Amino acid sequence: MNAKKLKQLLIQEAKEIESYVINTRRYIHMRPETAFEEVKTRDLIEAELKKLDFDTIRTARTGVIGVLNGKKTGPTIALRADTDALNLTEENDVEYASTIPGKMHACGHDAHTAMLLGAAKLILKYRNQLSGTLKLLFQPAEEGGGGGKLICDEGHLDDVDKIFGIHVWRELEAGIIGSRKGAMLASADAFIVSITGKGGHAAAPHQTIDPTAVLVDIYNALQKIVSREIDPFSDVIITTPVMQASDAFNVIPREAKLEGTFRTMDPKIRDHIVTRIPEIVQGYCKAWRCEGSVTFNEGDMIPYPPLINDAQSVDEVIEILKGTELSYVSMDPSMGGEDFAFYLQKTKGAFLTLGIYNEEKGITSPHHHPHFDVDEAVLWKGTALYALLGFYSLFNV
Numbered sequence: 001m002n003a004k005k006l007k008q009l010l011i012q013e014a015k016e017i018e019s020y021v022i023n024t025r026r027y028i029h030m031r032p033e034t035a036f037e038e039v040k041t042r043d044l045i046e047a048e049l050k051k052l053d054f055d056t057i058r059t060a061r062t063g064v065i066g067v068l069n070g071k072k073t074g075p076t077i078a079l080r081a082d083t084d085a086l087n088l089t090e091e092n093d094v095e096y097a098s099t100i101p102g103k104m105h106a107c108g109h110d111a112h113t114a115m116l117l118g119a120a121k122l123i124l125k126y127r128n129q130l131s132g133t134l135k136l137l138f139q140p141a142e143e144g145g146g147g148g149k150l151i152c153d154e155g156h157l158d159d160v161d162k163i164f165g166i167h168v169w170r171e172l173e174a175g176i177i178g179s180r181k182g183a184m185l186a187s188a189d190a191f192i193v194s195i196t197g198k199g200g201h202a203a204a205p206h207q208t209i210d211p212t213a214v215l216v217d218i219y220n221a222l223q224k225i226v227s228r229e230i231d232p233f234s235d236v237i238i239t240t241p242v243m244q245a246s247d248a249f250n251v252i253p254r255e256a257k258l259e260g261t262f263r264t265m266d267p268k269i270r271d272h273i274v275t276r277i278p279e280i281v282q283g284y285c286k287a288w289r290c291e292g293s294v295t296f297n298e299g300d301m302i303p304y305p306p307l308i309n310d311a312q313s314v315d316e317v318i319e320i321l322k323g324t325e326l327s328y329v330s331m332d333p334s335m336g337g338e339d340f341a342f343y344l345q346k347t348k349g350a351f352l353t354l355g356i357y358n359e360e361k362g363i364t365s366p367h368h369h370p371h372f373d374v375d376e377a378v379l380w381k382g383t384a385l386y387a388l389l390g391f392y393s394l395f396n397v
Contacts, residue, residue: 001126001129003391003394003395004323006126006129006391006394007320007323007324007388007395008324009126010122010126010384010387010388010391011324011325011326011384011388013122013125014118014119014122014380014381014383014384014387015380015384017118017121017122017380017383018379018380018383020118020121021114021115021117021118021379021380021383022114022376022379024113024114024117024118025110025111025113025114025115025374025376025379026095026096027044028041028044028083028105028110028113028114029096029097029098029105029110030096030097030098030099031098031099031100032085032086032098032100032103032104032105032110033062033083033084033085033103034084034085034086034087034103034143035084035140035141035142035143035144035145035147035300036061036062036084036140036141036145036147036300037062037084038062038063038083038084038140038141039062041062041083041113042058042062042063042064042083042138042140045064045066045083045113045117045138046058046064048117048120049064049066049117049120049136052066052120052121052124053068053124054066054067054068054120054124054136055067055068057156059137059150059151059154059156060139060140060141060147060150060151060154061140061141061147061150062083062140062141063083063137063138063139063140063147063150063151064138065135065136065137065138065151065156066120066135066136066138067133067134067135067136068120068123068124068127068130068133068134068136069132069133069134070127070129070130070131070132070133070134071127071128071130072130072131072132073131073132074130074131074132074133074393075131075132075133075161075162075392075393076132076133076134076135076159076160076161077132077133077134077135077160077161077162077163077164077389077390077392077393078134078135078136078137078157078160078162078163078164078343078347078349079116079119079134079135079136079137079163079164079165079386079389079390080116080136080137080139080148080163080164080165080340080343081109081112081113081115081116081136081137081138081139081165081166082109082112082113082139082140082142082147083109083112083113083138083139083140084109084140084141084142084143084145084147085098085103085104085105085106085107085109085110085143086103086104086105086106086107086143086368087102087103088102088103088104088106088368088370089101089102089104089370090104090106090370091370091371092370092371092372092373094373104370104372106367106368106369106370106372107143107367107368107372108167108168108356108367108372108374109142111168111374111376111379111382112166112167112168112382113138114379115166115379115382115383115386116136116138116386118379118380118383118386118387119136119383119384119386119387119390120136122383122384122387122390123387123390123391126391129391129394130390130391130394131393131394132161132393133159134390135156135160137151137156137163139151139339141300142338142339142340144190144300144301144302145300145301145302146300146302146304146339146342147339148339148340148341148342148343149302149339149342151342151343152342152343152345152346157343157346157347158346160346160347161347161348162313162347162348162349162392163343163344163347163348163349164313164317164349164350164351164352164386164389164392165340165343165349165351165352166351166352166353166354166382166385166386167338167351167352167353167354168353168354168355168356168374168382169331169353169354169355169356169357170355170356170357170364170365170366170367170372171331171334171355171357172329172331172353172354172355172356172357173355173357173358174355174356174357174358174363174375174377174378175327175354175355175375175377175378175381176327176328176329176354176355177321177326177327177328177329177352177353177354177355177381177385178328178329178330178331178352178353178354178355179309179314179317179328179330179331179350179351179352179353180309180314180330180331180332180333181309181311181314181315181330182308182309182311183235183265183306183307183308183309183333184307184308184309184331184333184334184351185306185307185333185334185335185336185337185338185341185351186235186237186263186264186265186306186307186333186334186335186336186337187263187264187265187267187270187303187304187305187306187337187341188261188263188303188304188336188337189261189262189263189270189273189274189296189297189303189304190259190260190261190296190297190298190301190303191259191260191261191262191277191294191295191296191297192257192258192259192294192295192298193215193218193257193258193259193260193277193281193292193293193294194255194256194257194292194293194294194295195211195214195215195218195255195256195257195258195281195285195290195291195292196211196254196255196290196291196292197209197210197211197214197253197254197255197256197288197290197291198254198290199251199252199253199254200251200252201250201251201252202249202250202251202252203250205252208252209288209289209290210252211245211253211254211255211256211290212245212246212252212253212256213288214256214284214285214288214290214292215243215245215256215257215258217284217288218258218280218281218284218292219240219243219258221280221284222238222240222260222277222280223238225238225272225273225276225277225280226238229272229276230269230272234264234265234266234269235264235265235266235333235335236262236263236264236265236266236269236273237262237263237264237335238260238261238262238273239260239261239262239263240258240259240260241259241260242257242258242259242260243256243257243258244256244257244258245257263335263336263337264306265306265333266306267305267306274296277294278294281293281294302339304337304338304339304341304342305341305342305345306341307337307338307340307341307344307351308341308344309344309349309350309351310344310348310349310350312348313348313349313350314350316392316395317350317352317389319395320388320389320392320395321388324388326381326384326385331353336367338351352385354378354381354382354385355378356374356375356378357375358375358377361375363375
């Protein structure tokens, strides 16, 4: 079978299994599991892969890898889908809404998992056309836990020649496939600033050392790193959404805390920010006679490097899509972070997006929002794209 014919069959048959992909996505959506808790999700994936004659390997605590050897020699290609949900209460009034209070698939990882399982069905059917080895990485803990780094640390990327991933994307119109050469997503680091002063009554602030006032100064100073110390044409943001102090209107607290994140495409800028935040904190603490500390990436939070696509791999994806009904656009970079970046530090590949924005259907809410949803009518395109990438070596000989 020639490559053109196989492309046509994979796209047609992706449409034919659309209901399987949608139903699988809804099943997972109703049963969200957050980072490193994806046990039932992993068990479902593992059972589906075994039905399809894939070998399975458990990885990264709650992940699973499906392995399929082709009938011909060739490279090892990996396809990745993340599986974790978020700590968020869903507010969508749909029949497949989350059944677990406080947890929700608000970033589309349920869709990624379902699309890759659908692709596994298609790839198995044409196994005789497969050259080399295919690895399907169902990765846990993308949302801050660095599940991708764990998979790399366990050596599962050591023999991989190319890797591809897909993410549903609210910033693109439904059904459009996007990517870009080079820097696509930013690094992501978290930080906590803790200030200790001297508490007391709100009527006598002169008898206290108010840590809230110091925290406000620090908050404003952190923004000056971006506006006064870094080239305005650079991609960088510092965001501080959490400020905690007293929980009573008439009490000046002893302690106050600020939590935030910073993101950039440039490792040198990242290093500058890591140096400057503690310097600023200590400067203000010395001026106002209090104690301060800064910690970076506490607990399970793993700092993510910038995601840098291999230009040749992006070109090859564009070439694969030529002559098909799948439309591609070169997209702008985003300040979001993704641990797919760890894979691209180990081997060549590309991270792709699938547009889901559909104003007519009311699917307009951003990622990580309680009303986030996916235009399920485009999921067959993601299934087809995964399948086409699974036969990467056939289309790029």
